Amino acid sequence: MMWQCPKCGREFQKTNQDHYCGEPANTIDEYIAAYPEEVQLCLNQVRETLRIALPNAQERISWRMPTYWNKKNIIHFAAFKKHLGVYPGDKAIEHFSEQLADYRTSKGAIQFPYSKPLPLELIAEVAEWCCKSID
């Protein structure tokens, strides 16, 4: 049995699945605007960090997530109820496993809880590493 979100109509395996719940965003601005203000603050911090770390990348929405792209997807991020997800891929997570020891990781994603200050320098370092490693 699939669960259908009554607000956005998307279907999920898990009841009350935490997800992006709004009109599909076409831009990162639209994506960020769909969240409460305190979440927007975190999203904007990460966006600024990634813009500086990846000066040659384009911003776009891919897989329904804010994405940095330069011929290929470099890194994505996404907001959840209690954490921000950053998606650098499995290889990056393996490479940074010591620095990420305090965070939950799964399937190419790292979870940064809103309750802790975001490790922006580490996020920049991961993004730069992804950028160098995609080609």
Ligand SMILES: [Zn+2]
């Ligand atoms: Zn929804």
